[in-house]
Amino acid sequence: GQQVMQIPQYQHVQExxxxxxxxxxxTTLSNIQWYKQRPGGHPVFLIQLVKSGEVKxxxxxxxxxxxxxxxxxxxxxxxxxxxxxxxxxAGRGGNKLVFGAGTILRVKS
Amino acid sequence: xxxxxxxxxxLFRKEGQNVxxxxxxxxxxxxxxxxxxxxxxxxxxxxxxxxxxxxxKGDIAEGYSVSREKKESFPLTVTSAQKNPTAFYLCASSTxxxxxxxxxFGSGTQLSVx
Numbered sequence: 311g312q313q314v315m316q317i318p319q320y321q322h323v324q325e326x327x328x329x330x331x332x333x334x335x336x337t338t339l340s341n342i343q344w345y346k347q348r349p350g351g352h353p354v355f356l357i358q359l360v361k362s363g364e365v366k367x368x369x370x371x372x373x374x375x376x377x378x379x380x381x382x383x384x385x386x387x388x389x390x391x392x393x394x395x396x397x398x399x400a401g402r403g404g405n406k407l408v409f410g411a412g413t414i415l416r417v418k419s
Numbered sequence: 420x421x422x423x424x425x426x427x428x429x430l431f432r433k434e435g436q437n438v439x440x441x442x443x444x445x446x447x448x449x450x451x452x453x454x455x456x457x458x459x460x461x462x463x464x465x466x467x468x469x470x471x472x473x474x475x476k477g478d479i480a481e482g483y484s485v486s487r488e489k490k491e492s493f494p495l496t497v498t499s500a501q502k503n504p505t506a507f508y509l510c511a512s513s514t515x516x517x518x519x520x521x522x523x524f525g526s527g528t529q530l531s532v533x
Contacts, residue, residue, distance in 0.1 A: 319459065341519055352509060353462070355521040398461065402518055409454075409461030 312337050312403045316410030324418050329386040331413035333399035341402045342375055342382045347412070348395040356384075389417050422446065423525035425510050430530045432497065432504060440495045440528045442510035448523070450516030451493035455479060456507040456527075465508075468493055469516035497530060505532050 313336045323329050333342065341360045345353035357366055359375035359382060366373045372385045382401075386393055396412040423444045432438045444451065450469045454462040464477030468487040482501025487493055497504045508528045513520040 314461070316461070343521060345522075352524040352526050353522075354524070358519065358521060360519070400462075405518065407464075407522075409463075411459060411461045 312401070312406060312408050314399060314401045314408045314410040316399055316413055318413055319411065320414045320416075322416040322418065323389050325391060326388050329389050329393070329415055331384050331397050331399075331415075333382045333401065333410050335380045335401045335403065335408075337380070337403045339379050339401040339403050343400045343402070343407075344373060344382075344384055345398045345400065346395050347398065351395075353398060386415075389415070391417050391419050393417055423510055423512055423523055425508075425525035425528050427528060428526070430528055431533050432530060433533050435499045437496055437498050438530065440497070440508055440510075440530070442493045442495065442525060443491055444493075444510075444512045444523075444525075445491060446512055446523060447490075448512035448514055449490070450513045450520075451487070452511040452513075452522065453477075453483070453485065453493070453495045454509045454511060456509055462509065465495065467516070504530055506530060 315334045343358045344356040347353045357373050362379050363377045364375040370387045374383045394417050396414050398412045399410045400407050426441045452467040453465040456462050463479050465483050466485040468474035474485050474487050484496045510525040511522040
């Protein structure tokens with residue numbers, strides 16, 4: 311069945327450093343969504359990518375969808391303490407939305 | 420204030436006991452979902468419903484049951500057949516269940532076994 315692998319599982323960065331998490335799907339995706347879950351909280355939708363090679367930005371966050379629509383990345387420039395949490399990708403293939411395991415981001419101030 | 424309300428926040432289950440987790444939404448969404456979250460794993464779909472009085476099994480439906488008698492409500496029962504119920508349970512909704520819709524999540528219920 312469809313699988314979505316997400317790496318790294320965990321990253322601890324110094325405030326001001328950049329951060330990137332990657333998702334790879336075993337099958338071609340129709341779209342990919344990204345969610346953020348703060349510690350003790352629930353996932354909150356960040357963005358959806360649909361087109362091959364699409365790049366979207368939200369302030370310091372840059373989201374990319376691969377040309378083959380099988381991989382995606384989230385890059386945070388100059389992390390802040392407010393960025394802490396778990397970032398999940400969720401890939402849609404067929405009628406299923408499959409979540410990656412998430413990347414836990416910790417930021418040292 | 421529109422949103423999804425899950426209750427209780429924490430729940431404890433005794434051996435052989437069925438427990439029911441509540442999920443209510445006032446977003447007027449047709450589609451509702453139940454996910455299970457375990458440490459180090461992605462969210463896994465238990466059940467979903469796109470219309471009142473209809474629901475479908477997700478990837479890990481064994482040991483769980485649901486009902487959708489009202490548009491606003493989608494309770495999940497964790498039965499005694501679920502041998503490893505300890506997890507964080509998240510209810511979600513979307514407008515119609517179409518493939519390009521984002522999910523809105525409730526604040527979750529942490530279920531633990533006594």
